[in-house]
Amino acid sequence: MASSQHLAPGTFAVVGGRTGRTPGSPVSPGIELTSTYVQPGDIDPDLPLYGRYANATWAAFEEVVGGLEGAPGGAIAFASGMAAGAALFSLVPRGGRLVMGATSYNTMLALARERAGAGDVELVEVDVADTDAVRAALPGAAWLHVESPTNPLIEVADLPALYAAARRAGVPVSVDNTFATPLLQNPLADGADVVMHSATKYISGHSDVVLGVLVARDEELLAAIRHQREVLGAIPGPFEAWLALRGVRTLPVRLERAQATAGVLAGRLASHPAVVRVRYPGLPDDPGHAVAARTMRGFGAMLAIELADRDAADALTRAVRLWTPGTSLGGVESLLERRRRIPSEPATVPESLVRLSVGLEDVEDLWADLEQALGSL
Template sequence: MDEDVQRGFETLAIHAGQEPDPTTGAVVPPIYQVSTYKQDGVGGLRGGYEYSRSANPTRTALEECLAALEGGVRALAFASGLAAEDTLLRTICAPGDHIIAPNDAYGGTYRLFSKVYERWGVTCDPVPLGDLEAVRAAVREGVTKAIWVETPTNPLLGIADIAALAAIAVEAGALLVVDNTFASPYLQQPLTLGAHVVVHSTTKYLGGHSDVVGGALVTSDAELGERLAFHQNAMGAIAGPFDSWLTLRGIKTLGVRMDRHCANAAAVVKLLTEHPAVRQVLYPGLPDHPGHDIAVKQMRAFGGMVSFRMDSPEAALRVCERTKVFTLGESLGGVESLIEHPAKMTHASAAGSPLEVPADLVRLSVGIESVEDLLADLRQALG
């Protein structure tokens, strides 16, 4: 697309990096299911492609689209969100370095920090990122390389002030890394608020159909983008062409899907807040949520993820077992609604750690089904 013309989000989602095929005119990028490419003489690369670990046209289309959606200069697509995180950490950290992370981060991210990187001398301190003074106090001069942010967090739906944390990171000489998986670039663009790197599990809202696993990094720093690209190639955990194509297919409808996710979630939140069996609802769209004012400032809407607490762990488990439209399953962000018990499922790896989640917590990924069916299902499950 013409970079000199300002395009709306939905237009970028459909067209960025996805010009019609010059040979056939196909309006959808082909799946270049290929490992190697004919060279025009020794070292003469046709279109810059030599081997599909280094670059593949379908993956390039996805990466260009992701960069456009996040307002970055470089995006890189990976085999999973954790592969993206691993590549980023290996790029920016060395033994002896330090990371500040949310005290309610995704269990898989915390496992990567605590079980993998600590063995190699990279330490991590979980900090309540809503407390800016606590973040400042956790900075280790010359040692802290990144402040790692989820906003909203998984699964407690905490909100962090991206712009304020970016200022702290710059002052500390560190990078601000924002996991934007829950919000998606449709609802929030951290790079425009001062973040240095955005992380995605593209498995979730970007792919949107529970049929592909992937991850991505997006940065506004061209030099950092080159370093990340070097490590992507050197480490090799790249997104394959078919996975890239599926993710691009999902991105085309991201805007309209997110509108429905948000609308359905708002209706679900209303039901839950009024139900006598529910002790607490965690959702940044609620005026009494501690991060509500910041969410209003930095998000377009409040997302499709909802968590709530019951009176006991047993009650939480019963709700998870009783739903019929909400499918009991891990992951999130697909068109279908999912329900899960984080303490025993997605966040089991955080048990016994500072990031252990309440056993009475239930997490919903609210899909795009008919909202009345979702509400009826929750009513009967809650009894």
């Protein structure tokens, strides 16, 4: 198998997780569809035993994602992003203080609040873009969970500064890297302990898979994460893992195209009279621009706009013809959504905010559709 240490990320996304180059071997790994493995006699820990513990299709996918994040042997795939998130929060000691972004993905925030309500953790919600506020919350904390850029406000945290502060306070750090992907930032390399992905999004990239991943370098953390998957049974299906593996092969070219288009659209939307605000760190006047330019290798393909009010935002989602109104992101098709229609969305998200996930369609076609829809408001 190829090593991620000696290859560019775009190359490793293509060649990682392959089984070998012997004559007659398949170029693309197959799908291992089995629940049971042959193991006579004493259990051999180096061989698969049962379908809840191991699967070759998972392993190939995990090798690629782990390699892209800088930990080839340290990725664990889950049945969904939230299954991964639940396993992540299980690492927080009972009764410990969990410091978390106040505008994190709504279901992760809901889970944290449920755990706090049950007395499992003490939850402290912070503005992750306010480095001083995060630092102030760290003394005595048991865990810091950060999402950057955030969903859906596209805020950018100064992750290196937060890692440094967490190390001084002795606090483990996890980062939801779904929006940036491993191509734009690698939290483990800079000081994070665990990286989380909703692989449903950019990693799979075709809106046909629900999957999650956790990546860790530390063997103890990795064993705890694997244990959670085994005992809770939140395992990915082999077919879903195979689809995700096929999807991640094209992540570099998909993200490059979508990011370039997002930059063009953000600039045009910023000058449209119907748009009150554009949230995109690639814009020089965006609050997160300086931090993103310093800490990331690109600005991503997610942006958000604010319109005059809720009615205008709803009208926009009904007026588009090429953009698809839908609740997801990171696929080849461009999606948009008024986020506050989701009941669990934090109240800090404006009612008029529309989140846009830029896909692979031609930039002029995407702009023409937005322009006609905005003109109808």
